[in-house]
Amino acid sequence: xxxxxxxxxxxxxxxxxxxxxxxxxxxxxxxxxxxxxxxxxxxxxxxxxxxxxxxxxxxxxxxxxxxxxxxxxxxxxxxxxxxxxxxxxxxxxxxxxxxxxxxxxxxxxxx
Amino acid sequence: xxxxxxxxxxxxxxxxxxxxxxxxxxxxxxxxxxxxxxxxxxxxxxxxxxxxxxxxxxxxxxxxxxxxxxxxxxxxxxxxxxxxxxxxxxxxxxxxxxxxxxxxxxxxxxx
Numbered sequence: 001x002x003x004x005x006x007x008x009x010x011x012x013x014x015x016x017x018x019x020x021x022x023x024x025x026x027x028x029x030x031x032x033x034x035x036x037x038x039x040x041x042x043x044x045x046x047x048x049x050x051x052x053x054x055x056x057x058x059x060x061x062x063x064x065x066x067x068x069x070x071x072x073x074x075x076x077x078x079x080x081x082x083x084x085x086x087x088x089x090x091x092x093x094x095x096x097x098x099x100x101x102x103x104x105x106x107x108x109x110x111x
Numbered sequence: 112x113x114x115x116x117x118x119x120x121x122x123x124x125x126x127x128x129x130x131x132x133x134x135x136x137x138x139x140x141x142x143x144x145x146x147x148x149x150x151x152x153x154x155x156x157x158x159x160x161x162x163x164x165x166x167x168x169x170x171x172x173x174x175x176x177x178x179x180x181x182x183x184x185x186x187x188x189x190x191x192x193x194x195x196x197x198x199x200x201x202x203x204x205x206x207x208x209x210x211x212x213x214x215x216x217x218x219x220x221x222x
Contacts, residue, residue, distance in 0.1 A: 031208060042115075042198050042212030043155060056209055091154060098143045098202070100210060102154040 003027075004094050004103035012109045013082055020078045021106045025094030032075050033100060034067055035091040036060065043091055043102075049075060082110045114138055117199050117213035125221050128189045132216045134182040134199030141201040141211075144175055146184050149196045149215065158184075158197070189220045 003026040013019050025032045030051050035043035046065070048056040051072035061067075064082075069075040079086055087110045093100040117134045124130050136144075144161035159166065161173040161182055172185040182199055196215040203209040 033208070033210075040214065042200075042214050043210075045209045045211070048208055056207070058209075095208075098145075098160065098208075099157060100208075101157065104154050 004092060004101055006090075006092050006103040006106050008106055009104060010107045010109075012111065014111050015082060015084060017082055018078065018080045019082060019108065020076055021090055021092075021108075023075045023077070023092030023094075023103060025074070025092070026101060027073075029094035029096050029101075030072065031095050031100075032069055033093040033095070034075070034077050035093065035102075037089045037091055037105070038087075046077075079108075082108075084110050086110050114211045115199055115201050115213040117197075117216050119214055119216060121217040121219055123219045123221055124189055126189055126191060128220075129185065129187045130189055130218060131186075132184045132197055132199070132218075134184075134213055136180050136182065136199075136201040136211075138201065138203060138211070139180065140204035141180075142205050143202040144182050145200040145210075146171075146173055146182075147198040147200055147212070149198055151196075155198055155212075186218075189218075191220050191222065194218055194220045 005024045007022045032049045034046040037043040049069040064080045067077045089105040091105045093102045146158040147155040148158045149155045161175045165174040170187045198215045199213040
């Protein structure tokens, strides 16, 4: 257990619904990252926060995706109008300097 | 061309064998390199950072060749518990905390 927690661990939703995931990083880490991983692929970077500032965003992060870290602690990732292609494991990581520690992920299934 | 490329395997080796994984990266601006390990349906876990001078951690040795943009991981005296997918990782450049993962190489250590 790295100390990064994510909630929920599993989410099944119908196409078109909105979903929100939460990540609680290791408390002393000011950097927080979101990744998406599909079967047979490595994790793909989505976005990165330093404290409450969102500093990097991937082109994978379409306008249906939004991430926040309002107080520089926990973060939320919202997907609006979900599509079947959004089905994946959504991983959160926190870190300091170079190292990133991953949480257990939220597995999203869009029916 | 993928930014980080790995042989997907699978590598099936007997206990006690030595196995080597190779990885190439295309972004010459990458500064930081890592090997992560991922068990089935679990989150990636940092195995080791990779330094230009090469580094060793017990049975694991990582090497980096910046000129060839090549990274390797050597596992000696393989254990059953080493069975996992090994992910080669590079950052996106100086000052970037975005990590790019390879697809991973699957290792099965057989009794």
